Amino acid sequence: MADKSNLLMFGATGAIGNYIIKAIINSKDAFGRIAVFTSANTVASKVKEIDALKQAGVEIITGDIASQDDVKAAYSGFDTVISALGRGAIASQIPLIQLAAESSNIKRFVPSEYGTDIEYGPASQHEKPHQQKLKVRAALKEVQGQLEHAYVVTGPYGDYPFYIGPAAEPKVGSFDATKKHAVLLGDGNGRISLTSRPDVGKFVVHTLTHWDVARNRAMKVNSFTTTPRGILEEFEKQTNSKWTVDYTPLEELRRIEKKAWENGAPIATVCTLRRIWTEGSTLYDRRDNEDIGAVQTESLEDLVRGSIQGQLAASQ
Known part of the structure; x- marks a missing residue:
């Protein structure tokens, strides 16, 4: 991207969003405005995290993700949306995508894809945990030509307390x-x-700063x-x-x-x-780390x- 992109992020205080926003902040010279959209409840319950974001120069936009008016207002002045909404809120991205496609200024959307490759093979479409993400991909396909996207497919999180650690069962x-x-x-x-969560953040940043090669692709990356x-x-x-x-x-x-x-x-x-x-x-013919300079x-x-x-x- 020739010009510095203005980023608006959803889910920045969540389990993976926290790592993504930290990576963005660490590379803030590569971007213009950086903002997070969050609820009034999150602002009240995560005071320490929100204050840290403000001190790092991140704008805090408070609203209701289910409100079209709040989302439309938040989109003003930004060109790139990054989502890190959790598994329980994956479907909430569909109206966000539709509003982004209708917006005159949103050009790029990076959905919450971090994790398993949901289109790895023919059987993937039938896996129960994949269903909501597949609907999100379908929504992005419907607006292709109006809205660019990139899927950051990282595979499973390896760091504690995830794969490389004890399990409840x-x-x-x-x-x-x-x-x-x-x-x-x-x-x-x-x-x-496997991928560490800090590396997920790094991969998102490298995707954004290498958009010419990441555009409209599923970037299969891992640690x-x-x-x-x-x-x-x-x-x-x-x-x-x-x-x-x-x-x-x-x-x-x-x-x-x-x-x-x-x-x-x-x-x-x-x-x-x-x-x-x-x-x-989680095994691919090739991984895409090198394409976005995340080696x-x-x-x-x-x-x-x-x-x-x-x-x-x-x-x-």
Whole structure:
């Protein structure tokens, strides 16, 4: 982009939005205005976070995301929208996209796509956790020509407390540094690509600053590729100990997943995603890091170190 883009972000104080807005702030010289749209409730309940954003020069726009008038007013003066809305609010992006397409000044929309590739293969369209994101992609397809987009597809978050850490249900995969016990999925040798949340923020920034190559693409990016066994070996190295190990074969994981959905268990989505990853659906013919100049990323060693520190701190 020849001119500095003016950015408006939704979901900036959430679990992943927090990392994205930090990365944007760290690269603020590359952008013009930077603002976040948030609710009055968030402003009142997250005073510390909102004050930190203000001190960093971020504008705070307060409104109701369900109000067309509030969103239209917020769009004024901006050309790029970035969404980091959580899984429960994914469908809320559809009216945001429609209003952006109708706007005379919004040119680009980066939806909340961070995570699993929802169009990895023919079976992906049937996966339950993908349905709302697929509707968002359909909405963007409908306005193509009016509104540009880029999907930042990062694969699963690897950093603690996510994949490289203990699980509430260990059978869906776990690395417990306090017990020095791991549960590996499959045979432990299946490759999986992971991304740290700080790297998600970096990838969004690089997408925005390399828009000529990212425009209207699904950018498949990640921090590194490893195996469950490789993660275990790094834990054993950093804890200087031999861990006990159990395995959850893929067929058993599928049975756990099926039962979780039948029982309406909160862990059902996690089961499905981990089954998808264990089947190899984080592996691509190529990754797009190099296309957007995001080649320096966090390593497996970094994420294991952070997980050990986080787990020990949580246990005290």
